[in-house]
Amino acid sequence: MQVTAANKLDSVRIWDAPDSTRVVFDLSSAPEYSYFTLTNPQRLVIDLKDATTKVKLTDIAKDSKLIGKIRLSTPPKKGTLRLVLELGSPAKANLFSLTPTAPYGNRLVLDLDNTDGKSSAKKAVVKTTKRAADVVVAIDAGHGGEDPGSIGPKGTFEKKVVLEISKRLARKINETPGMKAVMTRTGDYFVNLNQRSDLARNSRADLLISVHADAFTSPQPKGASVWVLSKRRANTEIGRVFEDKEKHSELLGGVGDIIQNSDSEQYLVMTLIDMSMDNAMAESHNIATDVLSGLGKVTKLHKSKPESASFAVLKSTDIPSILVETGFISNPQEEKLLLSGNHQQKLANAIHKGVVRYFEENPPSGTTFSKQSNVKHTVRSGESLSVLAQRYKVSVASIKKTNNLKSDVLRIGQKLVIPRA
Ligand SMILES: [Zn+2]
Numbered sequence: 001m002q003v004t005a006a007n008k009l010d011s012v013r014i015w016d017a018p019d020s021t022r023v024v025f026d027l028s029s030a031p032e033y034s035y036f037t038l039t040n041p042q043r044l045v046i047d048l049k050d051a052t053t054k055v056k057l058t059d060i061a062k063d064s065k066l067i068g069k070i071r072l073s074t075p076p077k078k079g080t081l082r083l084v085l086e087l088g089s090p091a092k093a094n095l096f097s098l099t100p101t102a103p104y105g106n107r108l109v110l111d112l113d114n115t116d117g118k119s120s121a122k123k124a125v126v127k128t129t130k131r132a133a134d135v136v137v138a139i140d141a142g143h144g145g146e147d148p149g150s151i152g153p154k155g156t157f158e159k160k161v162v163l164e165i166s167k168r169l170a171r172k173i174n175e176t177p178g179m180k181a182v183m184t185r186t187g188d189y190f191v192n193l194n195q196r197s198d199l200a201r202n203s204r205a206d207l208l209i210s211v212h213a214d215a216f217t218s219p220q221p222k223g224a225s226v227w228v229l230s231k232r233r234a235n236t237e238i239g240r241v242f243e244d245k246e247k248h249s250e251l252l253g254g255v256g257d258i259i260q261n262s263d264s265e266q267y268l269v270m271t272l273i274d275m276s277m278d279n280a281m282a283e284s285h286n287i288a289t290d291v292l293s294g295l296g297k298v299t300k301l302h303k304s305k306p307e308s309a310s311f312a313v314l315k316s317t318d319i320p321s322i323l324v325e326t327g328f329i330s331n332p333q334e335e336k337l338l339l340s341g342n343h344q345q346k347l348a349n350a351i352h353k354g355v356v357r358y359f360e361e362n363p364p365s366g367t368t369f370s371k372q373s374n375v376k377h378t379v380r381s382g383e384s385l386s387v388l389a390q391r392y393k394v395s396v397a398s399i400k401k402t403n404n405l406k407s408d409v410l411r412i413g414q415k416l417v418i419p420r421a
Pocket of ligand 1: 143158213
């Protein structure tokens with residue numbers, strides 16, 4: 001009698017991150033699986049029920065830092081496919097399956113977190129880092145690893161272009177006196193959302209910028225946009241995000257993060273924003289306005305005002321956070337632009353300029369920026385002398401005197417020098 005296997009292992013992909021490794025098993029149908037670990041030497045054994053494979057496993061792990069080898073072993077039962085992963089060091093395993101999301105089909109995902117002393121020591125150092133005199137900007141290149149983000153008509157992956165732009169932005173920020181950049185990822189690997197916001201928090205970031213590229217089902221839409229977290233829309237949008245699986249990977253910056261995330265309850269709680277967040281939100285909105293005005297000089301804008309959403313990556317509610325959609329990768333012209341180093345640099349410069357302008361006007365206390373003798377301020381809509389006096393903790397009279405103002409009327413775009421108190 002012929003045994004027909006219900007499932008087929010079609011490929012194995014490995015993504016190494018600095019402190020973790022993700023292994024993705026591509027399957028023809030949803031897997032039934034179990035796993036266990038063995039020590040001396042460290043191994044992880046995965047049993048896939050009713051499965052076969054033609055994948056040549058020998059060379060798959062040759063570049064992985066954590067996995068020495070993946071091989072087949074004698075299964076406990078006929079029809080089961082037993083995979084053995086030989087590990088170079090102890091690792092905490094988390095397995096979960098994912099339903100098809102373009103461009104991928106059914107997957108079994110294995111996350112291995114390094115548990116050896118080295119990486120945790122490294123984390124401890126980050127945590128104990130004292131507040132630097134630098135303004136710290138966390139730059140979050142969206143997606144990564146097996147999550148490509150949106151894909152352009154020519155096959156350009158969002159994860160690739162946003163990393164390029166993010167690296168250019170980080171370089172500009174590090175070249176700016178008094179500023180320092182930290183990146184949530186520096187290569188092509190997956191970082192989950194909690195890790196992204198943890199990193200920003202642990203580095204005492206004054207701002208989190210998540211960099212993405214937009215996509216639409218038709219090729220026409222184009223232009224950049226900047227998003228901030230909205231308190232009002234959060235609850236309803238969360239509902240929608242949870243219903244719309246396909247939007248998950250785009251909105252949440254990581255395939256399967258919420259689908260499998262045992263913390264989804266916590267995620268919901270965190271999104272129910274308390275009042276302490278108002279300040280970070282107001283700041284986010286002002287930064288978004290500055291960044292958008294910079295972007296408007298180098299690229300077409302999709303929307304001329306900051307937009308609001310409850311993107312999960314912006315959920316680090318204690319840190320002002322913005323999400324920049326650098327353009328539509330689904331638009332053929334913009335896909336081409338997003339691939340050009342010249343255009344990537346222009347986008348990075350524009351975002352940088354907006355960020356610098358914001359921190360010059362709103363220097364976080366204890367930073368080099370706050371020690372500058374005078375602060376430059378460009379008047380925005382809705383701002384009056386008394387609003388500015390309150391914000392900068394100086395008197396209306398001193399602002400008028402420093403700027404030789406005859407009247408109390410300000411115009412939008414007017415440049416003022418704010419005396420330090
Ligand atoms: Zn994205």
